[in-house]
Amino acid sequence: MIGAKREGRTGLIATGLCWIILCGVGVLVDDWLLAQVAIYLCYGIFAMGLSLIWGQAGILSFGQAIFFGAGAYGFAVATLDMLPGTGTGILTGLVFAVGLATVLAWALAWLTFAGRGLSGAHFAIVTLCAAAVVEIAVTRSGFLGGYNGLFGVAPFTWGGEMIAERPMYYIMLGVAFAVFLGVTAIVRSPYGTVLEAIRDDENRVAHLGYETRRLKTVAFVIAGALSGLSGALFAAQFGFVSPSLLGFALSTQVLIWVAVGGRAVPLAAMVGALVVSGAENTLSNTLGDLWLLVIGVIFVVVVIAAKNGLFGTLFRLPPPKRLRKT
């Protein structure tokens, strides 16, 4: 078991280094790029949410963008004063955004996990279908700006002034770090272990007396809330929201990030989002249409051959104390 112990230590060092590097990026990189990376951090938070349900609990959702989009639209609608009585406060907007995503996630979980629950394939297709429905519905909604979306979403301000790129980056990094700590704590808790057992064999866990439906619902709702949070943060920085934020395309994109990064390790999922969207930004200019082909091939190869993704093994932390062999 010495090898495993060392592997865990490598993971710990790599995880620490990763966050230190991300802190350093805030000093070394110019403002324009920094704003980009801050947006990638939104994707990273989104990816960590997905890694919780997919990597940990084995729930393959093709509709996570519903909650990302709900957060983005929720934040936009609230801060643009389109709802009576909410005002335009940033905090109200965030609360409303996360609340909306949470409620939607709970509703979808209630629909799909109820009774005997839908099997993996059914769940994947129903969520895929739900994402399509929501995207079409928002495109058709005049209130939400239809196909064009909503413009002029308020950025974060401090004392009446817009927060500059660098502090904004550190705010985003702080949020991402907090989410990382939270998701990692869940994954390493006894609850996380039960989720892992559900992934391997749900029936067996149910026979042991666990209410798997409730356990899965909780995970799904947490992931939905995180998606909503990331969507709201995205809207605040990007300044506008459009139907593509809650459709099939983004839903599958986040699956690629998480698969390529490493589905079962939250930090790996986040780094997957950073690396893939960063690479997309730099390479899609030089490679053009070839880029999507390249990422498609990488994705397929990773799914076939590397279950832990590119970074899953690197950032794997030592197992929690209670599961360690003595």
Place this chain on the structure above:
Amino acid sequence: MLEIRQLAAGYPGGGRVLDGLDLSVPEGAFVAVLGRNGMGKTTLMRAICGLLRASEGTIGLGGEDITGLASYARAQRGIGYVPQGREIFGDFTVAENLTIGRIAKPGLSPAVPRHLLELFPILAERSRQRAGSLSGGQQQQLAIARALAGEPRLLLLDEPAEGIQPSIVQEIAQKLREIVDTTGLTVLMAEQNLAMVDGWADSLAFVDHGAIAESGVAAAGIRQDQSRLSKYLSI
């Protein structure tokens, strides 16, 4: 006909069920494997017909090493399999079930031979009926006839008496004996029901904790062999 040497096999995550199992079945013999539940009878049958890969050891059929062959290739080399729980195709007609048993064997025409239907008249009578609508005993006969339709050299049966009323058990056992005597078919049968064995099989092998504990025991009179019955079957 069948030579098994040092066979080990098991299920992923479930550990080894068979470990160091040796068994040989001569051509034309009717051998029954007895043992308690969980001792490895079904695992042995599945390993022989190739639905489960051996992790160690070899399986030989008529002098050829078949250990590395896929299940279908073993069937094409002459292994017929009657699984536990029968596993007939319930949505297909009786006739289709018999055709399926024949269709994939090289050198056989798809038409089911008459002598097989004469051996199981009830199947001939119900040939156009849905197989799922047959009674348990009839389904068992269908499962056996389906395996025989492929004209195997070695017939494997996994607890054919399970869930079948005693009079039918006698009938099935008698038919098996008849086939062995007339055609020279080799039979290996896993069983717990002594009525299916005593007076019908030639010899017995006892399986205990994944290995053969004793083989070559005469089948006749096993019901009176109190020491073996309590040792291997807890009766």
Place this chain on the structure above:
Amino acid sequence: MELFLDTLNYFSLLMLVVLGLVVIFGLMNVINMAHGEFLLVGAYTVVGITGAGYSFWLALALAPVAGAVVGLLVEALVVRRIYHRFLDTILATWGVSLILKQGVILVFGPTAQSVANPLPGVMNVFGVDYPRMRLLIMAVAILLTLVLYIAMFRSNLGLRLRAVIANRDMASALGLNTRRMDMASFGLGAALAGFAGAIISPVMSVDPQMGAGFLIPSFLSILIGGVNSLIGPLFGVAAISGSSNLIAGWLSQADTQIIVFLMAMVVIRFFPEGILKRRQK
């Protein structure tokens, strides 16, 4: 009457796509997300061949071949390696769909292409003037579906296929080469999709997204009908195509999609085994 013909038109096309999906799912338990892109392969085969100056009918004959070749490649390179990892097959085949779509864009560009209608004009059926090409599509699709179903239930090849779908292990223990049948059915499914894509190319705008439009309706049809039956999808396709065309009579296409998808989701929620699932024997 026109409504009926439109419904039949959509029904028969969807059926061609769904048949391949059902066989692949039933046989290998693989949800093939790239199936819509096999349609694309067929349609762009027509674009390429007619663009080079050859006739549409030649292209129509070659499209299923192109579909089958792509399908067999996908089976050998991707699906075969992971078919025991159920969720991963969904992801991997979705990745394949991305690759195929992007490949088409690289070769033919992202904009819509048009294929000249080889059978212009209308024909009067049941008192309605209906485009001749659409009538041909319908006739061919229905004929093909019929032939496939008859083969499935009346031929020995169909019997083998049904046996593997019903009980893979047992079929293998009876001597059926399941690996070869996987390949064959994947190739056949892709060929059917390729053919469907080719034959509709003159009446649709051929663009890289056209496969995606068939993806959700065909999966919903299968889930509504029940995944483990060959007859079920027939009902599923009828339900989806029928309700789509009925509602489209009053509402816009987008609203129709919303309503049909929502209804299908509700049905799947309450009949996860499909509407036709027999209560356990």
